[in-house]
Amino acid sequence: MTISQPLLEKIIRDAGEIALKHFHDLKHLNVEKKQPRDFVTAADVEVEQFLQTQLRENYPQFGFWGEESGQSENQTNRWIVDPIDGTHSFSRGQYYWSISVALEMDGEMVFGAVFAPALNDFYCAEKGKGAFRNGVKIGVSDLDELNDAMIGTGFACLRAYLENNNLARFCRVAQATASQRRLGSAAVDICLVADGQLDAFWEQELNLYDVAAGALIAKEAGATVTDFQGNDGIFPKQILVTNGKIYHQLLTLM
Numbered sequence: 655m656t657i658s659q660p661l662l663e664k665i666i667r668d669a670g671e672i673a674l675k676h677f678h679d680l681k682h683l684n685v686e687k688k689q690p691r692d693f694v695t696a697a698d699v700e701v702e703q704f705l706q707t708q709l710r711e712n713y714p715q716f717g718f719w720g721e722e723s724g725q726s727e728n729q730t731n732r733w734i735v736d737p738i739d740g741t742h743s744f745s746r747g748q749y750y751w752s753i754s755v756a757l758e759m760d761g762e763m764v765f766g767a768v769f770a771p772a773l774n775d776f777y778c779a780e781k782g783k784g785a786f787r788n789g790v791k792i793g794v795s796d797l798d799e800l801n802d803a804m805i806g807t808g809f810a811c812l813r814a815y816l817e818n819n820n821l822a823r824f825c826r827v828a829q830a831t832a833s834q835r836r837l838g839s840a841a842v843d844i845c846l847v848a849d850g851q852l853d854a855f856w857e858q859e860l861n862l863y864d865v866a867a868g869a870l871i872a873k874e875a876g877a878t879v880t881d882f883q884g885n886d887g888i889f890p891k892q893i894l895v896t897n898g899k900i901y902h903q904l905l906t907l908m
């Protein structure tokens with residue numbers, strides 16, 4: 655492997671400092687709308703520029719795809735970056751937002767990091783080497799009764815004005831589970847499943863940069879990652895992440 659985890663952690667934590675500076679001075683933060691219900695701030699742009707520059711400088715062999723700046727030339731081996739996942743929460747001073755960085759090589763995620771600066775939680779994984787939060791190995795919960803489960807979801811589909819909007823599915827799952835959470839950053843939500851803080855998470859109509867890093871972290875922590883039909887893989891338009899034990903019970907409700 656040609657990457658250095660300590661170097662990447664330093665770069666991503668430094669990016670977190672840039673985001674935190676804005677987070678602690680929200681009164682002066684410029685929030686714009688890319689389209690209705692879709693926000694971007696100066697922090698998103700600055701964090702992405704910083705990551706792009708640092709990653710290019712240290713890893714010139716890899717391409718780059720960021721939410722705000724788009725795709726560079728080399729897309730076979732590339733960094734996939736969401737500078738701030740959960741921008742709306744960020745802009746309101748809430749804590750669930752994150753910086754998401756994945757390295758994809760030949761169609762496979764080999765490294766993923768999700769840093770939630772306001773929580774000071776740094777999640778990361780390298781393929782085949784387990785998943786970690788702040789350097790401590792993590793794993794999914796062992797809860798096996800859907801009725802007792804705490805599950806997370808999100809509604810990117812509502813912001814996209816889709817008729818297929820997750821509301822009926824949410825009602826089915828809410829009636830079958832003990833607790834529901836809607837925290838606003840898919841990348842963090844998926845890491846909470848990896849860490850056993852949630853038993854499962856699903857969402858639809860996301861983008862690859864929202865889920866690429868989280869999905870690897872979750873898999874390395876022992877989670878199942880599928881679409882709503884049960885196909886293995888990372889499908890941002892339909893992602894279901896579970897602890898494995900409640901997978902079949904939940905899949906039938908998707």
Ligand code: 2AM
Nearest residue numbers: 692738739740741808809810813838840
């Ligand atoms: P973002 O903050 O990077 O935009 C929350 O449900 C998830 O939906 C977040 O990961 C958020 O990512 C994403 N999201 C927000 N607005 C969206 C939109 N208009 N279309 C698709 N996804 C969106």
Ligand code: CA
Nearest residue numbers: 721736738739
């Ligand atoms: Ca974003």
